[in-house]
Amino acid sequence: MLAREHVATITFAAPLSSALRFSVWPGVGTPGLGGCGVRLSGVATSPERRVIEFEQVTLEYPATRTLALDNLTVKIGKGEFVYLVGHSGAGKSSFMNLILKRALPTRGEVRVAGQPLSHYRGRRTPLLRRRMGTVFQDNLLLGHLNAYDNVAFALRVIGVPQREWPGRVSAALRTVGLEHKTHALPMQLSLGEQQRVAIARAIVSDPPLLLADEPTGNLDPDHSREVLRVLQGVHLRGTTVVVATHARDLVETYRSRTLTLRRGKLVRDEHLGGYAL
Numbered sequence: 185m186l187a188r189e190h191v192a193t194i195t196f197a198a199p200l201s202s203a204l205r206f207s208v209w210p211g212v213g214t215p216g217l218g219g220c221g222v223r224l225s226g227v228a229t230s231p232e233r234r235v236i237e238f239e240q241v242t243l244e245y246p247a248t249r250t251l252a253l254d255n256l257t258v259k260i261g262k263g264e265f266v267y268l269v270g271h272s273g274a275g276k277s278s279f280m281n282l283i284l285k286r287a288l289p290t291r292g293e294v295r296v297a298g299q300p301l302s303h304y305r306g307r308r309t310p311l312l313r314r315r316m317g318t319v320f321q322d323n324l325l326l327g328h329l330n331a332y333d334n335v336a337f338a339l340r341v342i343g344v345p346q347r348e349w350p351g352r353v354s355a356a357l358r359t360v361g362l363e364h365k366t367h368a369l370p371m372q373l374s375l376g377e378q379q380r381v382a383i384a385r386a387i388v389s390d391p392p393l394l395l396a397d398e399p400t401g402n403l404d405p406d407h408s409r410e411v412l413r414v415l416q417g418v419h420l421r422g423t424t425v426v427v428a429t430h431a432r433d434l435v436e437t438y439r440s441r442t443l444t445l446r447r448g449k450l451v452r453d454e455h456l457g458g459y460a461l
């Protein structure tokens with residue numbers, strides 16, 4: 185049986201465009217996921233591989249004249265796992281809110297999958313958001329619904345036929361290792377389990393992009409690792425994942441590309457190799 189440890193990281197410069205890194209990783213994180221996973225991450229520079237692009241983006245909140253993001257230029261490629269780190273107030277949530285079009289840039293342009301977000305208006309904005317799974321702290325589970333119904337709720341909202349719910353909800357709960365808690369109410373789950381249900385709800389619609397803002401915010405170190413493992417399992421299935429966190433120790437434990445914000449400026453963009461479990 186394979187040990188659950190990082191086996192190899194092979195880094196090479198691909199012709200023309202990207203520096204890519206393949207990591208071979210047995211049975212990565214996700215409970216129930218056996219065998220080896222091959223993780224592909226790197227700096228995507230060809231346009232079709234760019235999922236998120238910030239081009240000289242500034243965000244100033246008019247009411248308080250707070251400069252939350254200051255002339256930010258960054259690209260996140262398809263299939264990357266990216267951490268966004270920085271102290272409280274550094275601009276992490278503002279970055280996420282711009283991607284979701286919950287906030288608009290004061291200057292510059294944000295593009296998602298090559299499309300400028302300024303092109304999404306009116307009824308197109310919800311369509312944009314449906315292509316993203318979100319795990320945000322203000323995005324709590326509904327307390328009167330069990331795990332199954334909380335996850336199915338996401339399918340109901342986007343109009344997925346009810347006959348498809350059981351299969352898709354079971355698969356999502358299986359991905360986060362909570363099949364056996366299908367009927368549990370949120371109050372009957374630990375905080376870590378609740379967060380995993382929130383991740384199941386975010387991925388049940390199979391979004392190509394998952395945004396998680398402080399997904400381990402209220403959790404102890406064990407539960408935080410559990411949640412991180414699940415997010416990495418989701419990443420291994422091909423989803424682009426962006427995680428905002430101030431928990432520097434988590435970033436050190438599960439290494440990946442890490443963007444550091446300080447007072448709204450991007451001060452570091454590191455590509456840390458492999459996993460360190």
Ligand SMILES: Nc1ncnc2c1ncn2[C@@H]1O[C@H](COP(=O)(O)OP(=O)(O)OP(=O)(O)O)[C@@H](O)[C@H]1O
Nearest residue numbers: 245248250252271272273274275276277278279430
């Ligand atoms: N809606 C808003 N109106 C005015 N100012 C805001 C608003 N939201 C955030 N800010 C300010 O913008 C700056 C960046 O905030 P942001 O929430 O993006 O930081 P953060 O890195 O996510 O912080 P935390 O880790 O504490 O959540 C802060 O100075 C904050 O006070």
